[in-house]
Amino acid sequence: MRASTPTPPARHILGVRIDDITMDETLAQIQHMLSDGATHQIVTVNPEFVMTAQHNAAFRAVLAQADLAVPDGVGLLYAARWQGQPLRERVTGVALAERLAQASATHGWRIFLLGAAPGVAERAAAVLQQRYPGCQIVGTLAGSPRAADYPVVAAALTASQPDIVLVAYGAPAQDLWIAEHKAELQLRLGIGVGGTFDYLAGVQPHAPRWLRQIGLEWLYRLITQPQRWRRILTAVPVFGWAAWREARKVRRAKRNP
Ligand code: UDP
Numbered sequence: 246m247r248a249s250t251p252t253p254p255a256r257h258i259l260g261v262r263i264d265d266i267t268m269d270e271t272l273a274q275i276q277h278m279l280s281d282g283a284t285h286q287i288v289t290v291n292p293e294f295v296m297t298a299q300h301n302a303a304f305r306a307v308l309a310q311a312d313l314a315v316p317d318g319v320g321l322l323y324a325a326r327w328q329g330q331p332l333r334e335r336v337t338g339v340a341l342a343e344r345l346a347q348a349s350a351t352h353g354w355r356i357f358l359l360g361a362a363p364g365v366a367e368r369a370a371a372v373l374q375q376r377y378p379g380c381q382i383v384g385t386l387a388g389s390p391r392a393a394d395y396p397v398v399a400a401a402l403t404a405s406q407p408d409i410v411l412v413a414y415g416a417p418a419q420d421l422w423i424a425e426h427k428a429e430l431q432l433r434l435g436i437g438v439g440g441t442f443d444y445l446a447g448v449q450p451h452a453p454r455w456l457r458q459i460g461l462e463w464l465y466r467l468i469t470q471p472q473r474w475r476r477i478l479t480a481v482p483v484f485g486w487a488a489w490r491e492a493r494k495v496r497r498a499k500r501n502p
Contacts, residue, residue: 250277253313256332258324259491261295261308263316265325267334271315272344278312278434279354279408284427286311287436288420289338291318292484293476297417304417307424315341317439319460320484327492329499338438342373342411342445349409350379357405359398360413361442363387368446383407390418395426402430409434413442 250273253266266274271287278285288294288311298305308314315336316322325332349356358366366385373380384405388398402410410432412419416439423435443449452465463481466473 250274255314256321256325256328256330258321258328259295259299259487261290261298261305262314263290263321263325263332264314265332266313266315266336268336268340268344271313271336271341272348274313275345275348275409275434276352282433284432285434286420286423286427286432287313287315287434289317289336289341289437289439290314290321291416291439292320292324292480292488293318294416295321296479296484296487301417303421307417307420310424311420318480319457319462320480320488323460323485324488324492327489328495329492338436338441339444339451341436342369342438342441343376345409345411346373346377346380346382349381350377353381354409355381355383355405355407357383357402357407357410358385358413358442359388359402359410360419360438361387361440361446362448365442365446365448366413368448369442372445372447388414390414390422399426399430402432407433409436411436411438411441413438413440415439 253264255262255264288308298308316332317337319335322332322335345356348354358370370382370385374382384401386401388394412423412435414422416437419437423437427435440449444451450469452462456462456465463477467477
């Protein structure tokens, strides 16, 4: 179910919905979600999500049903522009985690960091607590999306009563996991955040800001994490080609309705 605050305009790239929402608007929507007593899910979409959704129907459904689908990957901004319907701003998982930690210090939002390798979520929590004194990180756990680990994860979440659970199991596992368990765990808000804890903890180097601004984060990743070449191939040329062809069709249809 989508949030009942004003629904942000959506774009559709290769059949996947992406909301045209800014970081400030995302925070406002989250404030609203946390006040209505229901369960909510936010997905942080990037080109790899879009390509995975082409052949994974369950993931496609989860992306479609999320309360918010924020544009995490710069490739989506290009694709939307090619269609003549630009997205205003990139809302990344890392930046969102930081803004939530900041808001937590003011509003008392209780945040749980779930996922990443053992010890990484703890280090990410320490970084957030140091940067945003007073932020309420109420628990951390490496956990895993495996069914065998569910009881331990469920017990940790029940004991710490978070408002927001950031889940870093990688996509699509994290988003499928939230969708499957949010009701029984009564998650007020679950957000899949991918490699966010790795960046915050300094396990993975973050591309310099100037490279991110010109959309070349993928090149930095290719150089620093060459083992990801297959994923980068999917996210950059494969996605780029498919999105470009779709945009050409969209533009043609607009010219000749
Ligand atoms: N991960 C995990 N459990 C798993 C699989 C992955 O905790 O079963 C973590 C992994 O350690 C990493 C995150 O999920 O911290 C996903 O990282 P990835 O590089 O896939 O995310 P992206 O960079 O695409 O956002």
